[in-house]
Amino acid sequence: MSKLRQALALFAAGFAGIVNAESLDAVPLNMPVGVTEISRSVYGLHMTIFWVCVVIGILVFGVMAYSIFAHRKSRGVTPATFHESHTVEMIWTAVPFLILVVLAVPAAKTLVAMEDSSDSELTIKITGYQWKWHYDYLDHDVAFFSSLNAEHNAARQLNSPTAGDIPSMETYLKDVDNELVIPVGKKVRFLHTSDDVIHSWWVPALALKKDAIPGYINTNWAKVEEPGVYRGKCAELCGRDHGFMPVVVRAVPQEEFDAWLVEQKGGNVAAGGTDTAVDEAPATAEEAVVEEAAPAAADDKDALMAKGQTIYNNVCAGCHQVTGAGLPGAFPAITGSAVATGDKAGHIALILNGVAGSAMSSYAWMPDEDIAAVLTYQRNGLGNSVGDVVTAADVAAAR
Amino acid sequence: MSAVDTHHDEHHAPPASSIKRWLFTTNHKDLGTLYLWFALIMFFIGGAMALIIRLELFQPGLQFVDPSFFNQMTTMHALIMIFGAVMPAFVGLANWMVPMMIGAPDMALPRMNNWSFWIMPAAIGLLLSTLFMESGGPAGGWTMYPPLVLQGGDSFAFFIFSVHFMGISSIMGSINIVATILNMRAPGMTLLKMPLFVWTWLITAFLLIAVIPVLAGAVTMLLTDRFFGTSFFNAAGGGDPVLYQHIFWFFGHPEVYILILPAFGVISEIIPTFARKRLFGYASMVYATASIAFLSFIVWAHHMFTVGMPLAGELFFMFSTMMIAVPTGVKVFNWIATMWRGAMTFETPMLFALGFVVMFTIGGFSGLMLAITPADIQYHDSYFVVAHFHYVLVPGAIYSLMAAAYYWLPKWTGHMYDEKLGQWHFWLSTIFVNLLFFPMHFVGLAGMPRRIPDYNLQFADMNALASVGAFGFGFTQILFVYIIVKAVRGGEKATDQVWDGADGLEWTVPSPAPYHTFDTPPDVK
Structure with missing residues (x-):
């Protein structure tokens, strides 16, 4: 029996070792x-x-x-x-x-x-897209997309030249361009849905995981007690870049949250009063100025191209790749494609309607100016050189 | 076919090996052999896919494969291992052993038996061929959730048909097993005298007959959604993506037990033999198996606690899932009570059986944790779940298959396997399998989702360990093949009894078992 006891003691000691290592918090194991x-x-x-x-x-x-x-x-x-x-x-x-x-x-x-999400004080609708999240503050007319940090996105590509930096990126694959900001001490209700396939919005520190399912609106809630940044991931396999759609929640005191909201709404007005649909955070003041100061002028093409490239890299490159080469068998190339080098109207129609039965959903939710920019970029960048310019008016006419 | 003319001397040798013999055989032993070899080959193909996954996950960053190919690998690895390796291996064991254990001359439906085997290579061939098609293999996970799975290319149709074929094969195999067990037992072999392996297979076969048609229905609806414009699972057309999950898991949960109940049977044969003591609580083992089978039909939605079910549904599925721990616990307690005050020896089959009891129980513990819904919502779709089901399937189901192979190899080949190498195989496998799967618990709890090709540095150490374990475990299995081939080719002559504590009709026939056994039914006391 004493041998048995010794063995047990050894086992317990080993176990305590694991628990201790965990409390050191070097690498969380629990x-x-x-x-x-x-x-x-x-x-x-x-x-x-x-x-x-x-x-x-x-x-x-x-x-x-x-x-x-x-x-x-x-x-x-x-x-x-x-x-x-x-x-x-x-x-x-x-x-x-x-x-x-x-x-x-x-x-x-x-x-x-x-399961009791009654008496919530703030409601945020979360929509999953391949492969990013869209956050919509229903009571405040603030909405934006949140996708993987661009630097991480570059480093995570196969044979990426910046792959060597990964060990130094502390939040590698856990950081986004636009964080979800919520107030502490308030019961925040999250509504989950999806625009394409099933995703799952997971933030371990808030003990929240809920599937985002097209056609469904699921509910969960959290009342965060401490300000901080809480990181999570998409948990449900949602296609090629399932591993690359992180969630970042920043919990801030109420005053800070209110100030943030004002800032968001302000940014919105400057950008032309539309929904802050696509990544407004990088859309800086200069960009907004460019947009308003030189509407549809001939020298506007460069600005359109630059804006289009930003949008393309954030919205389209997940499937069609930064180079425009697509992924053979899964996602068609933009470079040299019949649509992107063909008739302007056909190109616009495809973006507005999507392609039934494929991963290409409708992007009609994007503002006309954004569609115009990204189409101009697709037609004149990525190895294409059609030479024409798509204007917001073209898109509006096609709607 | 010549094999059906059983009008010969019981001790005559099998016909000479030829393509025709194996293609047209209706002999249960030949078909059992075919099933077992087929499963072993698939074990290596599925294992190679797992190694590609572990290779990519060895370090953060993408080094080797594109994420879409990675997804094809996770999907195909699961499909090949479940439908190509574990299920056919158990059917192979059933083919070989059930008739010999109940004193029957062959399976009840020998020609159908031939068919149900030969459909398998066609089905798996179809499935593997999708990897070479333009749109690649299925990449939406083995659970095939729409709408994601409907985004696949046209190879999807091949994938669906291969699932249909595998299902047809399983149903035919199951009907055959049920018909054999219910109709062909030797006089005196009452139901409650049957060896436990036969019992577990009888119950498994009923499970298969009940749920494979459900799977067939679900995948057919996927097929028409994809190609014929229906909207069963398409919300935009009035369908329901969650309905698919309910249907799938109504198949899927019993399927999980289809993979493990025959393993319980194998372990219940081996432990008494090497403890030299009768199985403790035979009747309760039968009832526990039946209870697990029944419960498997009312717990399916525990795979879906995050889809947004009503509270009442979540509570029901939590309670019913927790209940499974009771009959499963009874089984483990009975095995240990069988060992208690026996006179144990530790040949390779016993080592694998003991490894099974310990590591399957670890998988059972994490299963119990997963039953607790509020915690499950955090575990769900994380590496904790990956650790859980690999513990019950690899050192669980697959260990039982290895135990069975060592246990009955002398009866099949007439030669003892190399005991020393067998022990090496066990210990290397056990060290590596734990190195492979145990760290997955930690990364899962710390927030690593499953089915991702890349991760943050915080998960790097544990993933590196798991990958080392994976390659160690994978290459150790080459030793297993070597041991089998060596035993087939020659070795120490096995006695009829083989193991001195073994009990059962299969040990009353010569080793190797003649081509036809029990032409005249034996007397069962």
Whole structure:
């Protein structure tokens, strides 16, 4: 028995080692405790069930180990002949059942609390796209896309020249261009849906994971207690770049949040009063000025091309690639394509309507100016040289 | 076909090996052999795909494959391993052992048996061929969730038909097994005297007959959605993407038990043999198997806790899922009680069986954790889930298959396998398999989603460990093939009894088992 005890002690020590390493917080190896009441109860449930399993494991494997040690033929034992006992069977059916009942009660309580999204103070609609998120503050007329940090996006390409920088990128694949900003201490309700395939919006520190499903609006909520940046990922396989659509939530005090909202709305007005659909954050003041100061002038083409390239890289390059070469078999090339080098009207129609039965969905939600810019870029950049310019008026006429 | 004319001496040798023999055979032993070799080849093909995945995941950044090919690999790895390796391997064992264990001369429907095998290479060939088509293989995950799966190219049609073919093969195999067990038992072999392996297969076969048509329906709806303009699962056309998930998992959860119940049967044969003591609680083992099979039909939505179900649904599926721990626990307790006060020896089959009990139980523990819905919402679609189901499938189902191979190899070939190499195979596999799958628990809990080709530096150490484990485990399996080939070719002559603690009709026939056994039914006391 003493040997057994020694072995157990060794096992426990090894285990404590793991737990200690975790508390050092160098590399997290466990579920985060999180920053909401719900996330703390989820963490509590997780650790409770974990320790229940550890204790049962030690008992079961302990008995088994003892049996392997003591009841081996090489020790000259004769096998017993018992092979049935109703009492024992009853006990090891009933005891696990009771343990489960005890576990089920707190689990059910937490679940009920998680599902109660009533009395929320702010509602944000989250729409999944291949491969980015769209956040819409329904009560505040603020909306924007959030996609992978451009630097990370460049480094993560196959044979990328900047791949060597990955080890120095602390938030590699966990950072976005536009963060979702929420106030602390407020019950924020999230509505999840999708424009194309199923995605899943996951932020471990908030204990939130909900599928974004086309045709559905799912709900969950969080009341974040501490200001901070909380990072997550898309959890449901959503195609080629499933691994590259992070979630970043920045929780800030209410005053800061209010100021941020004003800033967002202000930015909106300057940009022409439309919905801040495509990545307005990089659309700086100069860009807005360019847009207003030189409408449809001949020398406007360069500006259109520059704007179009930014939009293209953010919106289109996920499938069609930064080079415009597409991915053979999955996503057609823009370079030399019949559509992008053909009739202007056909090109506009394709963007507005999408292609049925393919991954190309309608981009009619984009402002006319943005569509005009990106089409101009597709026709005159990426190795194409049609020479014409698509204007916002062309797009408006085609709608 | 000549094999059906069983009017010969029981001890005559099998016909000479020729293409015609293997193509037209209706002999359960030949077909069992074909199934087992086929499964072994698929194990290596599916394993090679897993190694491509682990190669890409060895370091952060993309070094080797494009993400779309990576997705094809995760999808195909699962399909090949489930439908090409584990399921056919268990059918192969059933073919070989069920008639011999119940004292029957062959399977009840020998010609159908031939068909159900030969459909398999065609089906898997069709599936693998999609990798060489322009649009590549399926890349939407083995669960084939729409709308994603509908974005695939035209190779999708081949993929769907191959699933249909595999399903037809499974249903035919299952009907055959049910018919054999219910009609061809030797006189005196009452249901509650059947070896547990036979029992678990009887229940598995019923599960297959019940759920494969459900899968066939689901994938057919996908096919018409993709090619014929229906909108079963298309929200824009009034359909419902979540409906697919309900249908799929109504198949999928029983399918999980289809992969593990025969493993329970194998382990329940091996542990008593090497403990030299009767199986503890035979009747409760049968009832536990039946309970697990029943429960498997009412827990499916626990795969979908994040799709947005009503609270009542989530509570129901949480409670029903937790219940599974009870009969599964009974099984583990019975195995340990069988060992208790036995006289154990530790030949390779026993080592794999003991490895199964320990590591399957670890997978069971993480399964219990996954049952707790609020926690599951965090575990779901993370590497924690990947760790969980690989623990129950690799050191679970696949260990039981390896245990079975070592256990019955002397009966199949007439030669003892190389015990020393067998022990090496066990220990190397066990070290590497844990190195491979244990770290996945940690990265999953820390926030790494499954099915991603690239990750943040924080996950790098654990992923590197897992990749080392994967390559170690993969290459160790070459040793397994070597041991099998060596035993087929020659080696120490096996006795009829083979293992001194073995009990059952299969040990009453000579080793190797003659081409036809039990032409005259044996007497079962």
